[in-house]
Amino acid sequence: MNTENHTDVIIIGGSYSGLSAAMTLGRSLRNVLIIDAKQPCNRDTPHSQNFITHDGEQPHIIAHKARAQVLKYDTVRLVNDFATQAIKTNTGFKVSTQSGLYYNTKKIIIATGIKDILPDIKGFKETWAKSVIHCPYCHGYEFINKKTAIYSNGDKAFHINQLVHNLSKELSIITKGPAHFSEAQTAKLKENNIPVIEKEITEIIHDNGEVKQVIYNDGSTAQFDAIYVQLPFEQHTNIPQDLGCDITENGYIKVDDLQKTTTPGVYACGDNVNKFRSVANAVYTGNIAGAALNMELAQETF
Numbered sequence: 001m002n003t004e005n006h007t008d009v010i011i012i013g014g015s016y017s018g019l020s021a022a023m024t025l026g027r028s029l030r031n032v033l034i035i036d037a038k039q040p041c042n043r044d045t046p047h048s049q050n051f052i053t054h055d056g057e058q059p060h061i062i063a064h065k066a067r068a069q070v071l072k073y074d075t076v077r078l079v080n081d082f083a084t085q086a087i088k089t090n091t092g093f094k095v096s097t098q099s100g101l102y103y104n105t106k107k108i109i110i111a112t113g114i115k116d117i118l119p120d121i122k123g124f125k126e127t128w129a130k131s132v133i134h135c136p137y138c139h140g141y142e143f144i145n146k147k148t149a150i151y152s153n154g155d156k157a158f159h160i161n162q163l164v165h166n167l168s169k170e171l172s173i174i175t176k177g178p179a180h181f182s183e184a185q186t187a188k189l190k191e192n193n194i195p196v197i198e199k200e201i202t203e204i205i206h207d208n209g210e211v212k213q214v215i216y217n218d219g220s221t222a223q224f225d226a227i228y229v230q231l232p233f234e235q236h237t238n239i240p241q242d243l244g245c246d247i248t249e250n251g252y253i254k255v256d257d258l259q260k261t262t263t264p265g266v267y268a269c270g271d272n273v274n275k276f277r278s279v280a281n282a283v284y285t286g287n288i289a290g291a292a293l294n295m296e297l298a299q300e301t302f
Contacts, residue, residue, distance in 0.1 A: 007104070011032060012110050013037075017111040020287045081097040088243070114236060115234050116233050136163045156230050240261065
């Protein structure tokens with residue numbers, strides 16, 4: 001049975017960016033509904049780093065505390081559900097959910113994050129976000145001076161190598177096949193004694209998520225403590241495309257400096273809009289989205 005509710009703003013996604021936007025709007029007395037499917041992007045990460053006042057905290061604890069603070073504002077409510085569709089209406093938008101409910105709203109904030117596409121490598125899922133990592137700012141300090149691999153190729157591998165080289169000199173680049181570096185990059189890698197291994201990883205041997213060894217496609221092995229990877233990803237939902245929001249060539253929702261998408265009345269924030277994947281950035285972009293959307297509502301009703 002469908003129920004219909006009217007609200008100023010629906011926020012699709014109740015993790016860090018969505019909660020940040022909701023707090024800003026709640027403090028301005030906007031009627032806000034958060035629809036959250038409990039699938040945060042960092043749910044596999046044991047500890048959240050590089051977020052001032054919460055450095056080293058478990059992500060779910062940060063989210064629990066944030067949720068409790070946000071829901072103290074009387075005009076904000078949250079439902080645990082999965083938004084399946086959003087369409088434009090004469091008065092704004094209608095959002096449908098997996099449980100069969102639907103809600104009418106004036107504005108939408110898409111805070112759904114992204115979904116990493118994990119490779120078919122034995123042991124990868126178990127080590128992902130623990131010792132197989134993506135960001136030196138989020139995880140690198142915990143692997144200072146550890147034996148580290150960069151599982152990538154070309155410009156991306158060289159870029160990560162530059163960042164990680166300040167944290168550990170025991171570096172290797174594993175290129176998943178023939179290396180693709182410029183002459184200048186190759187010379188720089190040799191100058192810094194960084195071996196380039198033109199192989200693929202077929203299995204990661206680990207102990208409760210901690211990398212111990214990799215097995216290559218030729219059967220040989222190597223010892224590592226950490227592996228940096230850059231995974232392909234997809235949006236968690238098709239709602240941005242359904243609403244006509246432009247997607248960048250890199251797969252992110254296109255937004256301006258105020259987190260506005262190319263569809264009027266629709267904002268987006270968090271991991272789904274840029275490559276800076278951190279709790280701090282999610283909170284920041286959510287705060288901007290909430291403030292900018294509140295200004296839009298204020299200008300429309302004044």
